[in-house]
């Protein structure tokens with residue numbers, strides 16, 4: 001599968017319209033969330049209507065327009081953030097296909113408020129605001145493929161597409177602090193150490209997998 005339209009059109013949007021999500025769209029989202037939780041061992045929950053997850057201290061003024069969000073939670077484990085990143089990337093792109101906008105929030109929210117509002121019992125490393133954006137956002141400044149990726153030998157088309165997709169992914173602070181190295185249909189990803197490295201890792205891996213296409217490569221770790 002090539003790099004998708006949803007990947008190209010998704011940009012962070014931090015301000016939302018008051019327009020409620022239609023019931024059938026909520027049902028579609030919930031069904032995707034159920035599938036994502038089953039395949040990732042997570043407990044992602046959808047809050048609609050008045051998602052008060054930013055808390056009194058962290059809520060930037062514009063975050064007050066957020067009405068709906070995914071509470072990214074799951075039973076605590078060393079790889080929870082990566083699994084949530086992977087599952088969340090898919091859900092963000094599904095939301096984009098449903099004409100919604102999204103905003104991954106790893107820092108400026110209240111995990112306590114998110115857990116309380118959603119009933120999630122596990123750790124909550126992030127929330128993803130979603131809804132009808134006041135704008136569609138705009139493309140982030142991006143590194144070039146050769147700044148993040150190398151392939152040992154002639155670069156196959158699937159690797160180039162995977163890298164292109166990776167560079168469209170959201171990353172913490174827009175840093176794109178990852179590298180991808182390919183060899184013999186195997187790819188290694190490295191993320192610069194940070195509080196968000198594992199979330200970035202899951203999000204970027206998801207994009208590479210979709211961009212490269214099924215059956216084209218395996219991860220080395």
Ligand SMILES: Cc1cc2nc3c(=O)[nH]c(=O)nc-3n(C[C@H](O)[C@H](O)[C@H](O)COP(=O)(O)O)c2cc1C
Pocket residue numbers: 010011012103104105106107108109137138139140168169170171172173174175196199200203
């Ligand atoms: C792991 C992660 C954590 C993030 N945390 C925050 C955050 O705490 N606050 C915020 O305003 N944006 C946050 N973002 C959004 C990024 O700033 C945004 O995705 C990035 O600038 C790239 O832009 P794009 O989403 O348009 O591609 C986060 C994104 C990721 C992937």
